[in-house]
Amino acid sequence: MEVRLTFNSSNLTGTRGLYSLKAPFSTLPNELYECGAIRFFKDVENQGLNVFKRYYEAYGLTQTDYQRDQAANVVIVTLISDTKAPIYLPSSYILAFPGLTSVLYQHVVLSASLGPLPTTLDLTFVKDQVAAAIAATTGVTPEVFENVAESTGAVTPEQHDALEAARQAAITISTTDRAQYLEERAKRIVLQEKLTALEQLVIAEGLLN
Numbered sequence: 001m002e003v004r005l006t007f008n009s010s011n012l013t014g015t016r017g018l019y020s021l022k023a024p025f026s027t028l029p030n031e032l033y034e035c036g037a038i039r040f041f042k043d044v045e046n047q048g049l050n051v052f053k054r055y056y057e058a059y060g061l062t063q064t065d066y067q068r069d070q071a072a073n074v075v076i077v078t079l080i081s082d083t084k085a086p087i088y089l090p091s092s093y094i095l096a097f098p099g100l101t102s103v104l105y106q107h108v109v110l111s112a113s114l115g116p117l118p119t120t121l122d123l124t125f126v127k128d129q130v131a132a133a134i135a136a137t138t139g140v141t142p143e144v145f146e147n148v149a150e151s152t153g154a155v156t157p158e159q160h161d162a163l164e165a166a167r168q169a170a171i172t173i174s175t176t177d178r179a180q181y182l183e184e185r186a187k188r189i190v191l192q193e194k195l196t197a198l199e200q201l202v203i204a205e206g207l208l209n
Contacts (some may be wrong), residue, residue: 004142012035012038012077012091012097013035013036013037013038014034014035015034015035015097015098016032016033016034016035016098017031017032017033017097017098018030018031018032018033018096018098019079019094019096019097019098020093020094020095020096020097021087021089021093021094022093022095023152024059024060024061025059025087025093027079027081027087028081028084031081031083031084032081032082033079033080033081033087034079034080034081035077035078035079035080035097036077036078036079036080036086037077037078038075038077038078039075039076039078039090040073040075040076041070041074041075041076044076051066051070051076051146052066055076055088055089055090056090063183063198067127069090069092069093070090074090074091074092075090075091076088076089076090076091077089077090077091077094090166110134110142112130116153118160118164127146128144130142131144
């Protein structure tokens with residue numbers, strides 16, 4: 001027994017994503033299509049088109065297929081692709097449509113304009129911090145790129161000194177988490193050595209009962 005997909009055609013218009021079609025109709029693998037139009041058989045016929053010949057017989061389908069769909073109030077669907085020609089087909093030949101089979105993804109790029117900076121400034125630490133923050137908050141390890149706008153400019157040494165002084169004064173994070181860990185670890189080692197020396201001194205002086 002053939003299983004046929006049922007759906008509310010009024011909610012399909014504008015739906016974009018992956019469609020799965022039944023032969024003789026087909027979509028390109030991983031190609032996104034959008035439902036651009038839905039027309040009833042009567043609307044198509046009122047435009048002087050023969051529904052059976054155009055959408056059934058032309059694809060090797062039979063009069064029986066056409067009559068079955070006509071009785072079931074099937075509609076003609078237009079699927080639009082950004083790169084390929086539209087697909088026109090009876091809705092009964094859509095096996096699955098977006099919302100049932102796919103979740104839309106998009107390539108996301110975050111950007112930040114830093115304004116004019118000295119060409120000698122090394123941004124490696126900044127990029128590491130940005131990557132760590134994004135990974136910690138999204139669970140995605142990003143690729144962080146450094147891009148320079150075409151516009152360039154120069155300042156006097158006095159202006160540079162003033163700008164650098166202001167920039168340095170505004171910095172609140174100057175070391176990586178790894179560097180901070182190593183610094184604290186070194187402090188703990190020094191403290192432990194002092195405590196050990198003090199303990200040995202107390203024992204040597206017989207101050208412990």
